[in-house]
Amino acid sequence: MRGRVAFRGGGFAPRPSPLAGAATLIVLIAFWQTASWAGWLPRLFLPAPREIAIALYRLALSGELWRHLGASLGRLAIGWSLGTVAGLLLGFAVGLFTLACSPGMAVVSAFFPIPKIALVPLFIIWFGIGEGSKIATLALGVFFPTVINTAGAVDNVPRGLIRMGQSFSLSWLSIVRKIVLPGALPGILSGFRVTSSIAIILLVAAEMIGAERGIGAFVLSAGNLYDVDNLLAGIVVLSLLGLIVAWAIGWLERKLLSWRG
Amino acid sequence: MTIGLTLSGIDHRYRDLTVLEGIDLTIPPGEVTVLLGPSGCGKSTLLGIAGGLIEPTSGSVTAEGDVAPDCLNPLTYVFQDFALLPWRDVAGNISLVLEDHPLPRAERTARIQEVLALTGLVDFAAAWPRQLSGGMRQRVGIARALAVRPACLLLDEPFSALDAQTRDLLLDEFAALIARAATTCVYVTHNLAEAVRLGQQIVVLSRRPGRVREIFRIDRPIAGRRTDEPDLLAIEARLWELIRGDAVAAEREIHHAG
Known part of the structure; x- marks a missing residue:
């Protein structure tokens, strides 16, 4: 072998670029708008971004948007919080106590695969057509993944750190509060990303089955009226909602997990 | 004010694998006892048992001595992975x-x-x-x-995750610290130079199942010891002679305990 040794260690290391991400979205929307102007897209079935923006502006001005959004956000906050708190409690119990470990996981494994949407009619019978059935759907949909995720996160806390705590005779509560909880927090927070998406999906589905207010109900009624502008305006609101929630979780992660550097 | 430990009749098994067998050992107060043995001989397990972090299959550990009132945790560990x-x-x-x-x-x-x-x-x-x-x-x-x-420090290969130069530096600092404090120490290592540098009592364990093979004493203060002194080198050579066969065999062993 003779000659220069060629570099062969490149690639396999994609770098994130927020600018490229934003630019892609802007280009996509611009392309869509141009295609609409050029008449390549049938306006009746797919309105242009401009029309969607106008519809959104009118909805905001008339207050209709806030009425629906307020109802949806309320359900989302209550349902997600209930499911998350209950899921965290059972998840910690499963991760910490032999007594809860197998029974808890058995229950979770049996109920987790049920599509929660299928339970909406049952919840309507149990809790009525009002808020109860929707919140129950959300809470239940969030609860099971939270249990699984939290139990896994607790299980992943390095045993060595817990033994260290024991070796200094820290109290059980101190070990849970100062070692297990912060150690499981990265896993728990990344679980929030999953459960918040699940919550939004279930929210819309539950609102489509039986609600007068809420983004899901609004989208459905706009569809029934062939009001595609408003329909897509509702969908844009959902997309923005998802983005905001993801951003909020990212912010929480940066705040709480700053020690990861 | 410091404490000594007495380990009597310690056996330990992980399922059907016997890790320690019939360990009787006295850790004298105020001295450094080195537990030396090839990898996998159960010396870390023995240290865990000595401080109450691992429950032995049979046998018991007793502590004896007065603990100072400002001591918050008599038996205190220093871990290999920090x-x-x-x-x-x-x-x-x-x-x-x-x-x-x-x-x-x-x-x-x-x-x-x-x-x-x-x-x-x-x-x-x-x-x-x-x-x-x-x-x-x-x-x-x-x-x-x-x-x-602490009244008794339990150190599980504290410097083995460090590079050789850092290890020598820390070893000297640590030797000075414990020479001054006169705390009882149980120091687990597989490093012979560390053993003769720090040990006042060196307990050589056999390959699994771990038993006490021989106990050496170096009745000299730790302060001022240097690893290149002839008597320490002689002991180091004898220690190596003693565990060499076990180390070779241990290295060729298939691991069972996860």
């Missing part, structure tokens, strides 16, 4: 082991400052563990152990 909380800075990691005790805030701060000074960490109080080299991390581990004013 076991620092990555979400607490250096001072926070030391504070952790004091927070469960009803110490006045001023006393807690004073203790943290004292052990930071002893281990040369004063300028690193606000640093995160991930920012520190291995040597500095283990200094935090030692500082944390000293903060509770």
Whole structure:
């Protein structure tokens, strides 16, 4: 072998670029708008971004948007919080106590695969057509993944750190509060990303089955009226909602997990 | 004021694998006892048993001696992997082991400052563990152990995760620290030079199942010992002779315990 040794260690290391991400979205929307102007897209079935923006502006001005959004956000906050708190409690119990470990996981494994949407009619019978059935759907949909995720996160806390705590005779509560909880927090927070998406999906589905207010109900009624502008305006609101929630979780992660550097 | 330990009739099994068998051992107060043996001989397990972190299959450990009133945790470990909380800075990691005790805030701060000074960490109080080299991390581990004013230090290969130069530096610092404090120490290692540098009693364990093969005594103060002194070199050579066969066999063994 003779000659220069060629570099062969490149690639396999994609770098994130927020600018490229934003630019892609802007280009996509611009392309869509141009295609609409050029008449390549049938306006009746797919309105242009401009029309969607106008519809959104009118909805905001008339207050209709806030009425629906307020109802949806309320359900989302209550349902997600209930499911998350209950899921965290059972998840910690499963991760910490032999007594809860197998029974808890058995229950979770049996109920987790049920599509929660299928339970909406049952919840309507149990809790009525009002808020109860929707919140129950959300809470239940969030609860099971939270249990699984939290139990896994607790299980992943390095045993060595817990033994260290024991070796200094820290109290059980101190070990849970100062070692297990912060150690499981990265896993728990990344679980929030999953459960918040699940919550939004279930929210819309539950609102489509039986609600007068809420983004899901609004989208459905706009569809029934062939009001595609408003329909897509509702969908844009959902997309923005998802983005905001993801951003909020990212912010929480940066705040709480700053020690990861 | 310090304590000694007596290990009597210790057997330990992981399922059908016998790790330790018939260990009877006295850890004299105020001395450094080195547990020496090839990898996998159960010396770390024995250390875990000595401090109550592992329950032996049979046998018992008893402590004997007076514990100073300011001692918060008589049997205190220093871990091979440092076991620092990555979400607490250096001072926070030391504070952790004091927070469960009803110490006045001023006393807690004073203790943290004292052990930071002893281990040369004063300028690193606000640093995160991930920012520190291995040597500095283990200094935090030692500082944390000293903060509770232990009666007996249990050290599980504390310097084996460090490079050779850092290890020599820390070993000298640590030798000076314990020579001054006269705390009982149980020091697990497979490093012969460390054993003769620190040990006043060197307990040689056999390959699995671990038994006590021989006990050496070096009745000289630790302060001022140097690894290149002829008598220490002679003991090191004898230790190597003793465990060489076991080390060869241990290396060729298939691992069972996960």
